Amino acid sequence: xxxxxxxxxxxxxxxxxxxxxxxxxxxxxxxxxxxxxxxxxxxxxxxxxxxxxxxxxxxxxxxxxxxxxxxxxxxxxxxxxxxxxxxxxxxxxxxxxxxxxxxxxxxxxxxxxxxxxxxxxxxxxxxxxxxxxxxxxxxxxxxxxxxxxxxxxxxxxxxxxxxxxxxxxxxxxxxxxxxxxxxxxxxxxxxxxxxxxxxxxxxxxxxxxxxxxxxxxxxxxxxxxxxxxxxxxxxxxxxxxxxxxxxxxxxxxxxxxxxxxxx
Amino acid sequence: xxxxxxxxxxxxxxxxxxxxxxxxxxxxxxxxxxxxxxxxxxxxxxxxxxxxxxxxxxxxxxxxxxxxxxxxxxxxxxxxxxxxxxxxxxxxxxxxxxxxxxxxxxxxxxxxxxxxxxxxxxxxxxxxx
Numbered sequence: 001x002x003x004x005x006x007x008x009x010x011x012x013x014x015x016x017x018x019x020x021x022x023x024x025x026x027x028x029x030x031x032x033x034x035x036x037x038x039x040x041x042x043x044x045x046x047x048x049x050x051x052x053x054x055x056x057x058x059x060x061x062x063x064x065x066x067x068x069x070x071x072x073x074x075x076x077x078x079x080x081x082x083x084x085x086x087x088x089x090x091x092x093x094x095x096x097x098x099x100x101x102x103x104x105x106x107x108x109x110x111x112x113x114x115x116x117x118x119x120x121x122x123x124x125x126x127x128x129x130x131x132x133x134x135x136x137x138x139x140x141x142x143x144x145x146x147x148x149x150x151x152x153x154x155x156x157x158x159x160x161x162x163x164x165x166x167x168x169x170x171x172x173x174x175x176x177x178x179x180x181x182x183x184x185x186x187x188x189x190x191x192x193x194x195x196x197x198x199x200x201x202x203x204x205x206x207x208x209x210x211x212x213x214x215x216x217x218x219x220x221x222x223x224x225x226x227x228x229x230x231x232x233x234x235x236x237x238x239x240x241x242x243x244x245x246x247x248x249x250x251x252x253x254x255x256x257x258x259x260x261x262x263x
Numbered sequence: 264x265x266x267x268x269x270x271x272x273x274x275x276x277x278x279x280x281x282x283x284x285x286x287x288x289x290x291x292x293x294x295x296x297x298x299x300x301x302x303x304x305x306x307x308x309x310x311x312x313x314x315x316x317x318x319x320x321x322x323x324x325x326x327x328x329x330x331x332x333x334x335x336x337x338x339x340x341x342x343x344x345x346x347x348x349x350x351x352x353x354x355x356x357x358x359x360x361x362x363x364x365x366x367x368x369x370x371x372x373x374x375x376x377x378x379x380x381x382x383x384x385x386x387x388x389x390x391x392x
Contacts, residue, residue, distance in 0.1 A: 044370055052355060062351040068359075074374040081370070083359050087352065109352065112359045116371070130371075134360040145349045147356065154360045158368070175357060185353075190361065196372065203373055209361075214353060221354065229369035239369050243358075251354060260370070 041234055041262045046070040048239070048258025056218060057248030063090045064251075066109065068258065078117040085109035087146055105144035111137045119157075126162040131155070138178070148185060150178025156190070169194045171207070177214050185214040202230040219249030235262050 048068050055061040065088040072081030088106040116132035134154045140147025156173035171192035177185040194207030206226040213220045227241030236259070243254040 042374070044374075046370075052351065054351060054354075056350050064351050064355060066355065072370055074371045079371045079374075085355070085359065087355070089351065110356045112356065114360070136356045136360050140352060142349075146352050148349060148353055152356070152360065154357075156361060173361060175360065188357065196368075198372070203369055205368070211357070214357075215350060218350065227369075229373055231373055237373060251351065254358075262374075 042075055043073050044071070044260050044262050046072075046239075046258045046260045048256060050241075050254065050256030052251045052254040054245060054251030054253075055248075056251075060091050060093045063092070064088070065090070068256075070258075076118070078115070080116075081114045083112040083114070085111075087140075089144070089146060091145075105141075105146060107141050107144060107146050108139055110140045110147040113137070122162065128160050128162075130158040130160070132158075142180065148178070148183075149180050150185070152177045165199070166195055166197045169196070169207075171209070175214075186212065186216060188212050188214055201232070202228055204228045213249050219247050221250035222246040223250040225254070229260075236260065237262070 046069065048070075050066055050068065052064040052066075053061065067086045068083060070081055070083045072079060085108075086106070087109045089104070091103040093102070112134060114132060114134040116130060118128070119131045120127065120129035122128040132155070134156070136152040136154075138147060138149050138151050140149075142149025152175055154173060154175040156171070159170040159172075160167050169192075171190070171194060173190035173192075175188040175190070177187055179185055189212045190209065191211075192207055192209035194205060196203065196205040198204075204226075205228070206224070208222075208224050210222045211220060223243050223245045225241060225243035227239065229237055229239035231237040238257070238259055240257045241255070243251070245252045
């Protein structure tokens with residue numbers, strides 16, 4: 001009875017999430033072109049992919065390959081985006097007792113919604129504050145390990161100061177994690193610092209981030225990441241990013257690349 | 264002469280009786296011994312069978328136990344992989360959520376800069392943020 005209720009509840013939750021996503025996605029597809037006519041080059045579509053690998057200090061190494069599609073809308077004072085990932089998860093157990101057992105899973109990942117706004121416009125001293133809210137919807141299959149099966153909500157600040165051509169950012173944030181019926185996840189405090197600069201048509205960035213682990217028995221992830229985005233013109237851009245884990249709580253290496261079109 | 268024949272006959276009868284008796288006795292003993300041996304052998308066989316049975320049981324139990332352990336190991340391995348998958352997918356999701364991942368900020372920074380600089384398809388973005 002309880003199991004049937006849980007299954008029904010999960011089904012309702014999944015269908016609700018799917019309905020919300022469908023609504024938002026269709027709204028974006030239908031509305032954004034109209035908005036973009038009013039203010040050209042505010043809407044972008046990104047298609048990309050990436051790779052991430054890590055063993056988190058255990059015997060199992062997980063290699064994650066994924067395809068991402070992002071649709072977003074940006075103005076001077078706010079931005080909106082929806083990210084739909086499709087991950088391919090390959091776990092390889094190096095424990096001799098498991099005889100190198102390999103496990104492959106794929107499916108739609110957790111869809112992410114993000115909205116941000118300018119809280120403090122750049123003042124005379126060069127300071128500005130940009131705030132963002134985001135939600136991770138539980139659209140991925142929890143049983144396959146493609147997601148936690150729960151929604152997470154995050155709030156982030158980018159407290160920036162412009163110095164000449166550079167911008168230095170302090171990056172505090174918080175992610176409220178949903179707990180499943182079988183596992184309690186810890187909420188996540190985030191602290192980061194980054195620097196960015198634009199030269200010609202290329203935007204460069206480098207940042208360090210510390211994050212409290214959502215798993216009680218895992219080190220708090222720390223990593224550095226850097227990358228660039230290059231605009232060929234006002235319509236097309238390419239972006240690439242690399243991250244290195246600094247401890248066992250973070251993936252050892254992450255790479256991603258994306259193609260962006262503005263319309 | 265008659266006495267000699269009578270004595271010989273009696274001796275023969277006695278000898279025959281004794282011999283028969285001994286043959287019968289030994290036969291019985293032989294039969295008994297053989298039967299005992301056979302019984303022993305049977306018991307031995309039974310014991311052997313029992314031993315083999317036990318051994319088979321041990322093997323079977325051992326193998327089953329090993330299989331169960333292996334299965335449990337596999338389940339534990341799958342569980343471990345599942346946990347790792349969860350960690351990786353959660354990490355990835357949170358990186359996507361996090362506006363701190365400065366790669367996620369490229370769009371608004373590029374867009375803002377394009378707007379500031381009035382960039383067109385023929386113009387570069389100025390070296391300013």
